[in-house]
Amino acid sequence: MAKEIKTIAVLTSGGDAPGMNAAIRAVVRKGINNGVRVKGIKRGYQGLLAEEIVDLERSDVSEIIQRGGTILGTARCMEFMTEEGQQQGAEICRKHGIDGIVVIGGDGSYRGALSLSRNGINTIGIPGTIDLDIACSDYTIGFDTAINTAMEAIDKVRDTSSSHERCSIIEVMGRNAGYIALWCGVANGAEDILIPEKYDYNEQTIINNIIQNRKKGKTHHIIINAEGIGHSTSMARRIEAATGIETRATILGYMQRGGSPTCKDRYFASIMGAYAADILCEGKSNRVVAFRDGKFQDFDIEEALVMSKSIDEYQYEVSRKLSQ
Numbered sequence: 627m628a629k630e631i632k633t634i635a636v637l638t639s640g641g642d643a644p645g646m647n648a649a650i651r652a653v654v655r656k657g658i659n660n661g662v663r664v665k666g667i668k669r670g671y672q673g674l675l676a677e678e679i680v681d682l683e684r685s686d687v688s689e690i691i692q693r694g695g696t697i698l699g700t701a702r703c704m705e706f707m708t709e710e711g712q713q714q715g716a717e718i719c720r721k722h723g724i725d726g727i728v729v730i731g732g733d734g735s736y737r738g739a740l741s742l743s744r745n746g747i748n749t750i751g752i753p754g755t756i757d758l759d760i761a762c763s764d765y766t767i768g769f770d771t772a773i774n775t776a777m778e779a780i781d782k783v784r785d786t787s788s789s790h791e792r793c794s795i796i797e798v799m800g801r802n803a804g805y806i807a808l809w810c811g812v813a814n815g816a817e818d819i820l821i822p823e824k825y826d827y828n829e830q831t832i833i834n835n836i837i838q839n840r841k842k843g844k845t846h847h848i849i850i851n852a853e854g855i856g857h858s859t860s861m862a863r864r865i866e867a868a869t870g871i872e873t874r875a876t877i878l879g880y881m882q883r884g885g886s887p888t889c890k891d892r893y894f895a896s897i898m899g900a901y902a903a904d905i906l907c908e909g910k911s912n913r914v915v916a917f918r919d920g921k922f923q924d925f926d927i928e929e930a931l932v933m934s935k936s937i938d939e940y941q942y943e944v945s946r947k948l949s950q
């Protein structure tokens with residue numbers, strides 16, 4: 627028989643993402659609505675081990691839906707990678723009467739959730755990452771805000787790049803995944819899009835492309851480079867030397883992780899947060915909430931962790947054709 631759920635908790639873990647607050651709010655309010663007590667764990671698994679645990683009422687999550695970041699704070703916690711740390715985390719949950727936890731984060735955070743569920747604490751994950759790189763879900767909280775932030779910044783760089791007839795390399799986030807670069811590359815009409823999943827590290831192709839475009843009369847050349855490829859500054863130096871065209875690098879960095887979430891991020895976070903609270907209260911454990919094939923659903927964490935997802939070939943081909 628599933629254990630009775632009286633108290634649930636919520637934490638945010640790994641890199642923050644706009645919309646995490648909307649998800650926290652939804653977990654708290656739907657949980658209370660379902661008749662359970664809700665607690666907030668600060669600073670991810672690090673805060674769990676330090677017992678930074680607070681009670682959350684409906685009013686504690688007022689005025690946060692529009693705020694970027696996470697009111698609970700987030701962290702990366704090495705101690706939680708050890709079995710002792712995980713057992714201690716589960717003991718602390720029992721001590722505080724926590725029957726289940728909603729973990730908002732990425733794959734690493736789900737591995738932490740999996741270890742807690744193996745130690746007797748029910749867990750539900752929610753995909754919170756700007757990178758869109760959770761295989762079981764077509765959407766991750768924070769992606770829409772991040773791409774819109776980056777898109778606006780790239781438009782601005784493009785203005786000055788055109789005025790000075792320069793080439794610009796703009797580096798966007800995505801250590802292992804090129805979704806932000808692909809989406810911005812298409813939306814900003816970039817001439818080249820370099821993503822870790824596809825880039826062949828042949829700079830000569832880019833150089834030839836720049837020279838050809840200049841001959842055609844293009845006044846700018848925008849290259850969107852994903853963080854996973856990186857080295858934008860040295861790439862700019864090499865391209866300038868090879869083409870004779872002034873080339874500048876701009877690294878957008880952490881600005882992409884901040885800011886008020888878009889409507890889409892607030893909406894997805896709200897539905898996913900409520901869904902997680904519902905299935906946790908029903909006694910489910912070891913599940914990840916996902917949006918897939920047009921509907922909200924949940925997957926076994928272990929199955930979700932072995933799923934893979936790749937850049938759609940057609941979309942990538944289109945991105946290349948449109949930039950010519």
Ligand code: ADP
Nearest residue numbers: 640641702703706707731732733734735737738
């Ligand atoms: P993300 O959740 O965004 O993928 P990380 O990979 O940095 O971020 O993971 C966040 C945290 O989750 C880690 O700092 C650690 O505390 C916990 N974690 C990651 N991997 C594991 C694991 N294999 N076992 C237990 N906890 C893990």
Ligand code: F6P
Nearest residue numbers: 641642755756757799800801853
């Ligand atoms: O949240 C995802 C992400 O932004 C990646 O794109 C990036 O590589 C990583 O986080 C950087 O995180 P941090 O510098 O906080 O470790």
